[in-house]
């Protein structure tokens with residue numbers, strides 16, 4: 356249960372990192388414009404289409420400096436990476452523990468099997484010995500018969 360939860364968390368963190376990375380790349384590559392009135396950000400293409408005015412209020416857009424946001428995004432990515440590594444080490448601890456339990460179970464199973472096999476071997480030997488005695492008895496009987504002839 357814990358394993359599944361952590362595995363899920365790991366994937367979730369990975370997804371977050373990927374989307375943040377994509378965001379950072381987008382912000383680094385493109386120019387963005389901003390309406391100070393509506394607090395809305397527009398991509399360059401959209402701004403161009405609206406002649407660098409806000410489609411909501413008509414105010415002229417200003418070029419937005421995204422360097423702070425990019426830095427913050429990079430920081431967030433760094434943090435998420437640390438979480439990811441931590442979750443991974445938690446998973447590894449659990450996996451190692453599970454492996455030990457499994458090994459112990461396997462050893463217990465092995466011992467049980469060995470015991471069972473030993474018991475079966477004893478039983479088999481007992482039966483085989485009985486049968487051997489019968490064979491020997493039959494043979495000696497035959498010998499006696501032969502001797503009589």
Ligand SMILES: [Zn+2]
Nearest residue numbers: 390393409412
């Ligand atoms: Zn506006």
